[in-house]
Amino acid sequence: MSGDVALGNGFGLHxxxxxxxxxxxxxxxxxxxxxxxxxxxxxxxLEAGYRYLAVDYNNDGFVYDVAMQGPIIGARFRF
Structure with missing residues (x-):
């Protein structure tokens, strides 16, 4: 699920x-x-923000249980 809010003057929240x-x-x-x-x-x-990602995986004794979080930056290009 995702959503956007326009703030005006080219700014917005996503x-x-x-x-x-x-x-x-x-x-x-x-x-x-x-x-x-x-x-x-x-x-x-251009955008900047914060992301939190958590994964819990367990298969035949292999365990991958991790949470990653931190700032993100990005750019979108439309053609």
Whole structure:
């Protein structure tokens, strides 16, 4: 699920979250992130924010149970 809120003057907020796994791949994995966006031009949008990602995977004794979090930056280019 994701959503956007326009703040005006080319700025906006973007948020998204998802959950998956359910024993098919990982036992469970989920993430949530939020960014502040600036539409620099008609073709370029810059964004900066924060992301949290957690994965819980266990298969035949191999265990991968990790949570990663921190700042993110990005750019979108439209053609």
């Amino acid at each position: 948020g998204e979250a998802d959950v998956g796994g359910f024993g098919v791949g990982a036992d469970i994995d989920w993430q949530v992130q939020g960014t502040l966006q600036n539409r620099y031009s008609d073709t370029v949008t």
